[in-house]
Amino acid sequence: MPSYSMGQAARLLGVSSETVRRWADGGRLAVARDGAGRRVVEGAALAAFARERGAGPHAVPEDDVPTSVRNSFVGIVTGVRTDDVAAQVEVQSGPHRLVTLVTREAVEELGLDVGVTVTARVKSTDVHVDPA
Incomplete structure (x- = not known):
């Protein structure tokens, strides 16, 4: 499970580091300490908090990969449901909740799980999800 500084x-x-520190100090956001003593937020806790807030980043990442897909949403995976063949992946990006259906194999290959940062790309009726 990933953790985030x-x-x-x-x-x-989509807020300042100081805001996150205030939320942590006030008990609104659960934090832990890494091996070096720095405060970190576990991915699952951050995903739950993002879902509750319904807020997050709105910009395309600076190191974005070249693609013809023009609509990109950086976000955090807030839900993954899989069966034998298919999977449903839910991403919270700012006030936007995106849900896509992909193969179970794709979820495994991309390492998609609650708390993982991704870039969801929307083109017409297709959504492409790339690890960030």
Whole structure:
């Protein structure tokens, strides 16, 4: 399970690092300490918090990969449901909730799980999800 620094959490939530620190200090956002003593937010906790807030980043990442897909949403995976063949992936990006159906194999290959940062790309009726 990934964990995020306070700055990374702030970027994903679309707020300042200081805001994330205040939320952590006030008990609104659960944090832990990494091996170096720095405060980190576990991916699942950040995904739950993002879902509750319904807020997050709105910009395309700076190191975006070249693609013809023009609508990109950086977000955090807030839900993954799989069966034998298919999977449903839910992403919270700012106030936008995106849900896509992909193969179970794709979810496994991309390492998609609750709390993972992704870029959802929307083209016409297709949504492409890339690990960030």
